[in-house]
Amino acid sequence: MSAEVGHPIIEAENLTKVYFNNSHPSVQAVKDVYLKIEPGEIVLISGPNGSGKTTLLSMLGCLLRPHTGTIRICGREVTALSQKDLTEFRLKNIGFIFQNFRLLDSLNVLENVELPLGLAGLRRPFSRPRAAAALEELKMSHRAHFFPKALSGGEKQRVAIARALVNDPVVILADEPTGSLDSTAGQAAVRLLRDAARERGKTVVIVSHDERIRHFADRVISMEDGRMKKEERS
Amino acid sequence: MIPIARRMIWREKARFFITAAGLGLTAMLMMFLLGVYEGVKRGSTGYVEANRADIWVCESNSTNLLRSSSFLPLALGEEFKKAESVQGTAGVLRVLASTKIKGKPVTLFLFGFDPREPLGKPARIIKGSAAIGPGELIIDRAFAAKFKLSLGDSIDIHGRIFRVAAVGEGMNAVVTQFIFTALEDTQKLLGFPGVVSFHLLSCKPGVPPENLIRVLKKNHPTLSFFTKKEFIRNNLDEMETGVLPIFWTIALLGGIIGTAIIALMLYGSVLEKREDYAVLKAIGAKPKFLLLVILKQSLISSISGFIIGLALDAILLPVLFKLVPGLSVVLTVHSVFIVFAAVLLIGTLGSWAPVRKLAGIYPMEVFR
Numbered sequence: 001m002s003a004e005v006g007h008p009i010i011e012a013e014n015l016t017k018v019y020f021n022n023s024h025p026s027v028q029a030v031k032d033v034y035l036k037i038e039p040g041e042i043v044l045i046s047g048p049n050g051s052g053k054t055t056l057l058s059m060l061g062c063l064l065r066p067h068t069g070t071i072r073i074c075g076r077e078v079t080a081l082s083q084k085d086l087t088e089f090r091l092k093n094i095g096f097i098f099q100n101f102r103l104l105d106s107l108n109v110l111e112n113v114e115l116p117l118g119l120a121g122l123r124r125p126f127s128r129p130r131a132a133a134a135l136e137e138l139k140m141s142h143r144a145h146f147f148p149k150a151l152s153g154g155e156k157q158r159v160a161i162a163r164a165l166v167n168d169p170v171v172i173l174a175d176e177p178t179g180s181l182d183s184t185a186g187q188a189a190v191r192l193l194r195d196a197a198r199e200r201g202k203t204v205v206i207v208s209h210d211e212r213i214r215h216f217a218d219r220v221i222s223m224e225d226g227r228m229k230k231e232e233r234s
Numbered sequence: 235m236i237p238i239a240r241r242m243i244w245r246e247k248a249r250f251f252i253t254a255a256g257l258g259l260t261a262m263l264m265m266f267l268l269g270v271y272e273g274v275k276r277g278s279t280g281y282v283e284a285n286r287a288d289i290w291v292c293e294s295n296s297t298n299l300l301r302s303s304s305f306l307p308l309a310l311g312e313e314f315k316k317a318e319s320v321q322g323t324a325g326v327l328r329v330l331a332s333t334k335i336k337g338k339p340v341t342l343f344l345f346g347f348d349p350r351e352p353l354g355k356p357a358r359i360i361k362g363s364a365a366i367g368p369g370e371l372i373i374d375r376a377f378a379a380k381f382k383l384s385l386g387d388s389i390d391i392h393g394r395i396f397r398v399a400a401v402g403e404g405m406n407a408v409v410t411q412f413i414f415t416a417l418e419d420t421q422k423l424l425g426f427p428g429v430v431s432f433h434l435l436s437c438k439p440g441v442p443p444e445n446l447i448r449v450l451k452k453n454h455p456t457l458s459f460f461t462k463k464e465f466i467r468n469n470l471d472e473m474e475t476g477v478l479p480i481f482w483t484i485a486l487l488g489g490i491i492g493t494a495i496i497a498l499m500l501y502g503s504v505l506e507k508r509e510d511y512a513v514l515k516a517i518g519a520k521p522k523f524l525l526l527v528i529l530k531q532s533l534i535s536s537i538s539g540f541i542i543g544l545a546l547d548a549i550l551l552p553v554l555f556k557l558v559p560g561l562s563v564v565l566t567v568h569s570v571f572i573v574f575a576a577v578l579l580i581g582t583l584g585s586w587a588p589v590r591k592l593a594g595i596y597p598m599e600v601f602r
Contacts, residue, residue: 106238115236
C-alpha cells in the first residue's frame, strides 16, 4: 500500500476510547481526537503519564479499537476492518518500536529482524538477505548472530528499528523509544530512526514525554487528559 | 520461516527436558503395557496357534482353554474318526492342580496329551523331547526360570512325583504357564480315566473345517465345534475380558498424566513468554501461526518423550526379564506405532489449555 500525494496518510476523526471496569466506564483515556498526518511527516505526541498518548498510538497502530470515531490509514478505514484483516494490515503497513525494545530473547538479532518478513510469508532464502541488509544499514551486522541479552540498550533499539523498517511499512509507530536508554543513546536512536525514515520517505509517529527529542519531529502534538491540547510545528 | 517453536524450546532446556522425561515415562508405561498384552495374547493362544488341529470340540457352553470346564469321553474320538473327512483325532485333558514347588504354593495348569499323536503337542520344545512318558512333564521356559527348575528336577503333584523331561516356549500366559503331561497321568490326577476336555480333529487335505463341522454337528448336536480360528478368537476374548480393562485403565491414567505434564509446562511457558507472544501478535502474527508455535512445541516435546520412552524400554526390559522371569513382554512394531500415535494425541490435547491462554493475550500488552 502506498501513500497518495496530497492526501494525509493517517486521518483520525472524533476518536474516543473508554476503559471499563466491571462493565462500568472507569476512564475516558482519549476524548474527541482529530488528527491528520501527512506522508513522510515525523510527528511527536507528547504529554504527561496518563494523558492518553499510548492509547492513541495503540488505536493508530490498529491494536485497539476506538469507541467512537474513525481512523483512515492510506485512505483505508481501518476501524471498519475485521480482527483478521487488522492483523494483516498491521503486518503489511505498520512498523512498531517499543519502549523496552521487545526483542524475542529466543531468537538472535538476525532472526528478530527477519521475523516480520517470515510472518508475511517470505521464504528464508529471500527474507534472510533483506534482514541482513537492514542490519547492515543500521550498523548492526557484527551483532547479527548475538542474542538480545548480549546487546546494550542502544544496540537493542537499533535492532528494533531494523525490525520495524524491514517490511517496508508505510507508517512507523514508536512508543517511548528513548525510555529505556540513557540520554546519548536515546538521542542517537531517535536520530537514526529519523534518518532511516527520511531516507525511505516513511511517516513516523513517536509517543514520548522526553522533551529532548522534540527537535527531531516536524510537528509536536501535546496531550493532556485524553485531549489534544496544543500543536506546534518545528 | 524461522523455527520459533524450536528456538523457544531450546532457550528453556530444563523445562523441555522435564517435559520430555515425563512424557518418556508415560510412553514407556504404554509400551510396556502393550508389550505385556501382546505377550499374554501370544502365550494364551500360542498353543492353539501352533497346534495342527483344524477343529476343537468341547462340551456345550465351553468356548476356550483358559476359563471353561469341559469333560468328554475319550472314546468319542473313535466316533469322530469314522467321519469320512477326518484325518486324525487326539484328546487333551486340562486340569488345575495345586502344589508347592521349593516351598512356594503354586497352581498348575496341566494339559494331558497323547505323545504318540501328532495333535495336541506343546508349541515349541527348546530342551528335551516332546515324546514324554509316564511321570514326565514339559514346562514353559518362564516357569522353569521362575522356580529355577531344569531338566531332571522333580515336582510333587498330589503325592505323585513328576520329572521335568522337556522345556518349551509359547506356553506362558503370564498369570499362569501351561504344563504338559501324558494324558493317562493327567486322568489319574483327576481321578477319571477315559475323560478328556477337548477333542482335536484334523481334516483331510482340501476339506474346509466349516464343512466338516456341519456334518459332525448333525450327529452331536449337544457339543461345541470350533474352527482353529474361532477357538483362537475365543481364547483371546477370554483373556481380553480379564486383562484389557485393567490395561486400558492404566494406559488412560498414564495418558492423562502425560497430558497434564505437557499442558502445565506449556501453560507456564506461555505465561512467562506472554510479552513475546504479545509482540508477535502486534507485529502481525496470525492466530493460526501462533497456534502452530504452541502445537509444534508440544509435539516436539511429545516426540522427544516418545524417543526417551523407547530407549527406556530397550534398556529396562532385559533387566526386568531377569528380575521377573515369568514376565512375557513382546514389543511389536504395531505396538510402537500405537504408542507413537497416542503420544501425538497427548501432545495435541496438552496444547489446548496453553493455546486458550495465548488467545487471551492482547497485542496491546506490548505497551506495558
